[in-house]
Structures are given as C-alpha cells and as structure tokens.
Amino acid sequence: MSNVLIVAEVQNQTIKPATLTAITFAREAATRTGGQVHAVVIGQGIDGAAQEMAKYVATVHAVDGDAYGHPLAEMYAQAIAGAQKASNAALICMAATAHGKDVLPRAAALLEAGMASDVLGFAEASGLAMRRPIQAGNVIATVEIxxxxxxxxxxxxxxxxxxxxAQAGTVGALNVTLTAPKTRHVKFDKVTSERPELTDARVVVSGGRGLKDAESFHKLMEPLADKLGAAIGASRAVVDSGWVPNDLQVGQTGKVVAPELYIAVGISGAIQHVAGMKSSKAIVAINKDAEAPIFQIADYGLVADLFKAVPELMEKL
Amino acid sequence: MKILVTVKRVTDYERKVKITPDGSAIITEGMNFVPNPFDEIAVEEALRLQKAHGGEVVVVSIGAKDATTQIRQALAMGADRGILVLSDELDSDAVARVLVKLVAEEKPDLVIMGKQATDDDANQAGQLLAGYLGWPQATFASKTEGLESEAEKAQKPGVVIENGEALVLREVDGGLETIAVTLPAVVTTDLRLNHPRFASLPGIMKAKKKEVKEVPIASLGIDVTPKVKNVKFAEPPTRKAGVKVADVAELVAKLKNEAKVL
Structure with a gap:
C-alpha cells in the first residue's frame, strides 16, 4: 500500500485549476512512497472530467451518480473512502479549497486516519514530514502523520x-454504496461578477479599515479593480465590520492568494492577513501610517492618504 | 432544542507567539489567552437559536483547568452549563473522538463549533465529529443578511430550524450555497454569521453560579495518541521589505518598468 490518491474537483464539467496544483504535490509524494498516482473524480455526468484527469495520472476512478449532483460532504466523503480502498492508497490529497476543507476531514473520520491541513510542502528531502502554517501564519509547524x-x-x-x-492513464467506473442521505441541496446562488475569482486572479486589489466605511470601500476599490481587471479582496477587519462578504477575506482564516500583483489599500498588515497574500509576486502597499507592518513586506510602499492616492492611481494607469 | 457548543482556549491571534530556540515548542508563557473567536460566534448562534426555539445550551471545552475561564465567559454570555474535559493538548482527531463520547451522553440536537481554532488552524474537528457520528454537517455557516442589517441588530439566528432540519447558508467558492441537514447535525461557523454579544454584568454574576462539570479525559476510555504530531516549529520565511516610493507617478513607473506587472 503505497499509492497516492488525488481527489479531483470538477467545476463546469472540467477539472478545477486548484486540483492541478494538488497533482504536483501528489506526484512528489508518489516518488517518496514508491507508488502510483491515482485520482478519484466525483460528480454527476463527469465522463469528460474523468478523461481530462486521465491525462495527468495512471488510474482514474470515476464515481458518477445522481447523489453527487452537488458537492455535499456527506456523500463525497463516502466516495473518497471508497476510492481509497479501490486505489489501495496510503496517502490521499486534495487542494484546500472551500470544498476540500469541507469534505476531506470527514473522509479522514470514515477512514479513521490522520490529516494535515493546508500543507505547504514536504519538510525534508525524503520522508513524509510536511510543513503547514499555524498560529495565524506566525509559525510553520513540521508535522508527521x-x-x-x-x-x-x-x-x-x-x-x-x-x-x-507523458502517457495518459485509464478511467474505470467505481460504485460506492451510500448511506441514506441526511443532507439536501437547496440552492446555489452564483456570485455573478465580471471580475475574476479571487484565488485565480492575476491582480488583486485589497482594502482595509483605512477606507473608513463600506461606502468608500466600494466607491474606491471597485473602479480600481475594474481598471486593472482585478479581483477584490479585503482584510478581516473589513469583513468583521460587514462591509463586504466573507468570501472576499484574504488571510489565514480566509482565502490564500498569490497573484502577480497585490495592491493593499489601507491595510495595516496584521500577520493573519499577511499569511494569506505574502506569496504574491509583487506587493504594493498604500497606507498613511509609515509604521504600518504592511510596509515590512511590500515591494513598493506608498505612504499617502489613500483617498487622494487611489483616484490619482486610477488616472495614471 | 439542546445545543452543544465548543469553546477552545487559544493564544490571542493578534499577538505574535514565540518559539523556543531549538524549535521544539511554542512559548505560551506570558501569552494572553482568549476564547477562539470562531467559537464565540458559535456560542452566539446557539444562544439565538435557544431564544427562538427554547432548550438548553451546553458549553464544552477540552484542555487544562485554566480553560474554565473561557467556559465561564460563554456562560456569562448566557449559556446554561459547562463541561470541561481535563486534558493535555489533543490533535483534531482526538478532540472529535472526545466529543463523540460527550454527544452520546448529552444527546444534543445540534453541535455548533467554530470552523477552526486560531492556534492550530486545522479546520477539521467539526467535520471529523460529523463523520464519526454519521451525522450530516454544514460547515462555514454564514447568512444572507449582512452584519449591519436589521436582522443582525434583532439578534436573529442565521441558521434556520424547521421541520427537523437546519437550513444553512454557506459561503463557498464562486457563490453562496444553501443546504438542509437533518437533525441531529454539526454546524461550523464562519465570520459573517453574527456579531457575538458582550457579557453583561448580571450575566457575569450569574455565570459564577452555573455548573461546570469536570471530566478527566482518562475516564472517557479513548486512545488519544495523536494521529498528527507537531515535531518542530519555525518562524515563517520573511519577505524582504522593498522600497518606499515618493508618489503615485513613481509607483506606476516601477510597476511598469521594474516589476513589469502592468
């Protein structure tokens, strides 16, 4: 038992980009365990996605059925546990997306197995010890399962x-016997936005409490985002104040982003926030407080009144 | 309706923690301890549901004796009684298995937990508990109404209980999902579910008289050997500070010519 199983996520009939990053981890893990990489693709009408996944791994287990029409943890966790048995996997990995965070720990309970969350990579040149952030990103722990x-x-x-x-793998159907469902999908309201998704965006403009209130947040940040084709993010303080929905929160307890350009506007740079954006390629900070911790990690810091600097930036872009 | 709600004593997430020079431990001496902020949201939601549907709110913490402080804080907010499972630090899996035992004893209709504790940031215990119990789960609960809405001011619960189900709005990638879970169920809370109340002075006085039962972990008869072990701690790699620019014009020039991101 040394195979590695990757849990693929399907979105609009295709493999979600985050899954491709988990494949990179899975391949490295398989070289360490000496096994093969398998994948499980779960959903309703997922032939196309399963074939796509087979381009990346040796064996794909396709769990297809009406019960998987919506990504409900109760059913998906059982499918993952079933795929573990079918693949004889010693290690199961999945990207830490909203769905991954929901379903994978439940699968861990079904398998009575230990799980490491939000892993950043392996700790050593060999072996399976891993690094993961704890304490709001203040500390990197090395963990062993x-x-x-x-x-x-x-x-x-x-x-x-x-x-x-180099060589495409094979797809096989896998049937999993499910327990009687206790979870019902009611509805999904897609957030319709012309802007890219926060975690996929090339540019992210993020606002903090320096914007004073919800109205200025929207008045300043939205045009700036549109001008740059950027996604909008926010600090925890802003989400706490109810100016924007929680799904815009960048940080250890929110979304983790790594765009090419991250512009932090009126954000002080609490560790919690920095943990969610410090892998960005270029970081810009605009803040009137020259001592704000955000300047310690920003590539380009502008000490200025954001209510003047942001409109001026709009003009010059 | 009986609700079990969990509160973990954690280091204040706004303060920087230190690590011993050999990287073997986190120095908690002299640290400020607070209830896990997501758990405070869980307690608030439990109290609102109790107001709407009646019943009892039982607060559970697992930890050393000093976690009594955090239980008392929840009791001061209005919870009815507390249970402290006396134990060393456990991994998420052991926490879930301790809770399985307490659920068997207390038989709640709903368990509400913070989505993650801000110390180990695992985001697992609620899902593990639901998995072990075979109960449905609704993680990262939020609500349609904003935190500045009238519904929030009226302390209306975000979780809707009707016909033996809990309707929960969840913020997921790309939108908002509503699911219905058959009770009994596990719900974990996200930031936008509510603003936790502050304890009132009469609440604090009353809390002193409320029962906190202490349960030694050994009495539960479970193996708490960790499945995930922290073997070393280190500071995160620091990102070097760059330059300060004089004005917006210089900033735009640098982004175009130096960083080449525009």
Whole structure:
C-alpha cells in the first residue's frame, strides 16, 4: 500500500485549476512512497472530467451518480473512502479549497486516519514530514502523520499547476454504496461578477479599515479593480465590520492568494492577513501610517492618504 | 432544542507567539489567552437559536483547568452549563473522538463549533465529529443578511430550524450555497454569521453560579495518541521589505518598468 490518491474537483464539467496544483504535490509524494498516482473524480455526468484527469495520472476512478449532483460532504466523503480502498492508497490529497476543507476531514473520520491541513510542502528531502502554517501564519509547524492512511489538504498557491503526464492513464467506473442521505441541496446562488475569482486572479486589489466605511470601500476599490481587471479582496477587519462578504477575506482564516500583483489599500498588515497574500509576486502597499507592518513586506510602499492616492492611481494607469 | 457548543482556549491571534530556540515548542508563557473567536460566534448562534426555539445550551471545552475561564465567559454570555474535559493538548482527531463520547451522553440536537481554532488552524474537528457520528454537517455557516442589517441588530439566528432540519447558508467558492441537514447535525461557523454579544454584568454574576462539570479525559476510555504530531516549529520565511516610493507617478513607473506587472 503505497499509492497516492488525488481527489479531483470538477467545476463546469472540467477539472478545477486548484486540483492541478494538488497533482504536483501528489506526484512528489508518489516518488517518496514508491507508488502510483491515482485520482478519484466525483460528480454527476463527469465522463469528460474523468478523461481530462486521465491525462495527468495512471488510474482514474470515476464515481458518477445522481447523489453527487452537488458537492455535499456527506456523500463525497463516502466516495473518497471508497476510492481509497479501490486505489489501495496510503496517502490521499486534495487542494484546500472551500470544498476540500469541507469534505476531506470527514473522509479522514470514515477512514479513521490522520490529516494535515493546508500543507505547504514536504519538510525534508525524503520522508513524509510536511510543513503547514499555524498560529495565524506566525509559525510553520513540521508535522508527521502517524496513521497508516494519511490525508493531506494542500495550499494551492504553494504548488505549480501540473502538466499532463507523458502517457495518459485509464478511467474505470467505481460504485460506492451510500448511506441514506441526511443532507439536501437547496440552492446555489452564483456570485455573478465580471471580475475574476479571487484565488485565480492575476491582480488583486485589497482594502482595509483605512477606507473608513463600506461606502468608500466600494466607491474606491471597485473602479480600481475594474481598471486593472482585478479581483477584490479585503482584510478581516473589513469583513468583521460587514462591509463586504466573507468570501472576499484574504488571510489565514480566509482565502490564500498569490497573484502577480497585490495592491493593499489601507491595510495595516496584521500577520493573519499577511499569511494569506505574502506569496504574491509583487506587493504594493498604500497606507498613511509609515509604521504600518504592511510596509515590512511590500515591494513598493506608498505612504499617502489613500483617498487622494487611489483616484490619482486610477488616472495614471 | 439542546445545543452543544465548543469553546477552545487559544493564544490571542493578534499577538505574535514565540518559539523556543531549538524549535521544539511554542512559548505560551506570558501569552494572553482568549476564547477562539470562531467559537464565540458559535456560542452566539446557539444562544439565538435557544431564544427562538427554547432548550438548553451546553458549553464544552477540552484542555487544562485554566480553560474554565473561557467556559465561564460563554456562560456569562448566557449559556446554561459547562463541561470541561481535563486534558493535555489533543490533535483534531482526538478532540472529535472526545466529543463523540460527550454527544452520546448529552444527546444534543445540534453541535455548533467554530470552523477552526486560531492556534492550530486545522479546520477539521467539526467535520471529523460529523463523520464519526454519521451525522450530516454544514460547515462555514454564514447568512444572507449582512452584519449591519436589521436582522443582525434583532439578534436573529442565521441558521434556520424547521421541520427537523437546519437550513444553512454557506459561503463557498464562486457563490453562496444553501443546504438542509437533518437533525441531529454539526454546524461550523464562519465570520459573517453574527456579531457575538458582550457579557453583561448580571450575566457575569450569574455565570459564577452555573455548573461546570469536570471530566478527566482518562475516564472517557479513548486512545488519544495523536494521529498528527507537531515535531518542530519555525518562524515563517520573511519577505524582504522593498522600497518606499515618493508618489503615485513613481509607483506606476516601477510597476511598469521594474516589476513589469502592468
């Protein structure tokens, strides 16, 4: 038992980009365990996605059925546990997306296995000790999973997207017997936005409490985002104040992003926030407080009144 | 309706923690301890549901004797009684298995927990508990109404209980999902679910008289050997500070010519 199983996520009939980053981790893990990489693709009408996944791994287990029409943890966790048995996997990994965070620990309970969350990579040149952030990103812990089966959720921003393998793998259907469902999907309200998704965006503009109130947040940040084709993010303080929905929160307890350009506007730079954006390629900070901790990590710091600097930036872009 | 709600004593997430020089431990001496902020949201939600549907709110903490402080804080907010499982630090899996035992004893209709503790940031215990119990789960609960809405001011619960189900709005990638879970169920809370109340002075006085039962972990008869062990701690790699620019014009020039991101 040394195979590695990757749990693929399907979105709009295709493999979600975050899954490709988890494949990179899975391949490295398989070289360490001496096993093969398997994948499980779960959903309703997922033939296309399963074929796509087969470009990356040796064996794909396709769990297809009406019960998987919506990504409900109760059913998906059982499918993952079933795929563990079918693949004889010692290590199961999945990207730490909203769905991954929901379903993977439940699968760990079904398998009575230990799980490491939000893993950044392996700790040593060999072996399976891993690094993960704790204490709001203040500390990097090296963890060892002692159970025979090990589950790992991987932080998408820490791994490159994998390229297809030299040789495509095979797809096989897998049937899983489910318990009577106790979870019902009621509705999904897609957030319709012309802007890119926060975790996939090339540019992120993020606002903090320096913007004073919800109205100025929207008045200043939205045009700036539109001008740059950027996604909008926010600090925890802003989410706490109810100016924007929680899903815009960048930080250890929110979304972790690593865009090419991150512009922090009126954000002081609490460790909690920095833990969610410090892998960005270029970081810009605009803040009137020259002592704000955000300047300690920013590539380009502008000490200025954001209510003047942001409109001026709009003009010059 | 009976609700079990968990509160973990954690280091203040706004303060920087220190590590011993050999990287073997985190120095908690002299640190400020607070209830896990997501757990305070869980307690608040439990109290609102109790107000709407009646019943009892039982607060559980697992930890050393000093976690009594955090239980008392929840009791001061209005919870009815507390249970402290006396134990060393456990991994998420052991926490879930301790809670399985307490659920068997207390038979709650709902367990509400913070989505993650701000010390180990695992985001697992609620899902593990639901998995072990075979109960449905609704993680990262939020609500449609904003935190500045009238519903929030009226302390209306975000979780809707009707016909033996809990309706929960969840913020997921790309949108908002509503699911219905058959009770009994496990719900974990996200930031936007509510603003936790502050304890009132009469609440604090009353809390002193409320029962906190202490349960030695050995009496539960479970193996708490960790499945995930922290073997070393280190500071995160620091990112070097760059340059300060004089004005917006210089900033734009640097982004175009130096960083080449525009």
């Amino acid at each position: 002692t159970s025979t089966i090990k589950l790992v959720s991987t932080r998408p921003t820490e791994f490159e997207a994998a390229a297809p393998a």
